[in-house]
Amino acid sequence: MSRLFSVFVAFIASFLLIGQAQADVRVLTSIKPLQLIAAAVQDGVAIPEVLLPPGASPHNYALRPSDVRKVQAVDLLYWIGPDMEGFLPRVLNGRTLPSVAVQDLPGMKLRRFAEDSHSHAEEADEHDHDHRPGSLDAHLWLSPVNARVIAEKMAADLSAADPANAERYQSNAKAFDQRLDALDERLKKRLAGVEGKPYFVFHEAFDYFEDAYGLKHAGVFSVAAEVQPGAQHVAAMRTRLQEVGKTCVFSEPPLRPRLAETLVAGLPVKLAELDALGGYTPATAQGYEQVLEKLGNDLAGCLESL
Numbered sequence: 001m002s003r004l005f006s007v008f009v010a011f012i013a014s015f016l017l018i019g020q021a022q023a024d025v026r027v028l029t030s031i032k033p034l035q036l037i038a039a040a041v042q043d044g045v046a047i048p049e050v051l052l053p054p055g056a057s058p059h060n061y062a063l064r065p066s067d068v069r070k071v072q073a074v075d076l077l078y079w080i081g082p083d084m085e086g087f088l089p090r091v092l093n094g095r096t097l098p099s100v101a102v103q104d105l106p107g108m109k110l111r112r113f114a115e116d117s118h119s120h121a122e123e124a125d126e127h128d129h130d131h132r133p134g135s136l137d138a139h140l141w142l143s144p145v146n147a148r149v150i151a152e153k154m155a156a157d158l159s160a161a162d163p164a165n166a167e168r169y170q171s172n173a174k175a176f177d178q179r180l181d182a183l184d185e186r187l188k189k190r191l192a193g194v195e196g197k198p199y200f201v202f203h204e205a206f207d208y209f210e211d212a213y214g215l216k217h218a219g220v221f222s223v224a225a226e227v228q229p230g231a232q233h234v235a236a237m238r239t240r241l242q243e244v245g246k247t248c249v250f251s252e253p254p255l256r257p258r259l260a261e262t263l264v265a266g267l268p269v270k271l272a273e274l275d276a277l278g279g280y281t282p283a284t285a286q287g288y289e290q291v292l293e294k295l296g297n298d299l300a301g302c303l304e305s306l
């Protein structure tokens with residue numbers, strides 16, 4: 001009987017061990033860049049899911065019923081915080097499993113929109129954003145320093161939820177950290193040549209990246225994609241461009257404001273794109289680096305071609 005019992009115990013134990021080794025931790029992130037950081041940490045174990053489809057803006061996304069079900073079901077959920085995904089808190093109330101607003105993580109380097117950056121505030125009513133002067137700049141994933149903090153937190157959470165793969169998560173996070181060092185070096189080299197060259201953006205999303213690499217946009221053209229701004233506003237923006245001379249104006253895919261072409265017509269100004277979200281980047285371990293690398297290349301590429 002005792003022998004039978006020990007066989008039984010061994011059977012149960014092996015069952016539990018197998019169960020642990022195959023622990024399927026479902027990770028969901030709100031936006032692509034967080035999915036890419038999670039993909040680096042989960043490399044070789046599982047592929048994290050992402051809520052927002054490519055091209056969707058986290059500033060004004062509307063959740064579908066299937067999104068809400070996903071939010072309730074996954075084991076771990078990561079989002080930026082209420083300053084970015086204003087659509088999420090409502091549904092997080094119904095969630096019992098852990099969710100992490102990465103803007104609250106200790107060690108995050110956060111910045112605020114400058115008190116004098118009135119470009120967004122001017123048209124707050126017609127804008128799909130909430131980039132008020134002095135408010136938190138929630139585009140925090142564009143700083144490699146913050147990406148490291150997020151990856152460490154994910155590795156700790158995953159290790160606790162799936163101890164059988166803990167070593168893998170930790171070594172993945174360490175490898176990510178080292179690749180970020182290398183990326184940092186490449187970006188510094190790539191962007192050193194364009195430091196101080198003026199450029200404009202339609203969306204003030206890049207300040208973390210700019211801070212990290214010694215860049216600064218000359219201005220933000222605040223226009224809602226669907227609204228044609230008044231003639232006076234367009235004239236004021238054109239005056240700014242004329243003052244600066246040769247320059248680049250960056251819109252963010254997938255939308256280029258309708259007035260972009262009018263704005264630059266006849267001026268030595270190039271229109272180009274900067275993709276802060278990298279919505280179409282495959283969820284691989286190197287995805288996050290690819291988004292930042294593309295950002296650096298697109299920025300430098302346009303400014304060098306002037």
Ligand SMILES: [Zn+2]
Nearest residue numbers: 129203204205
């Ligand atoms: Zn924004």
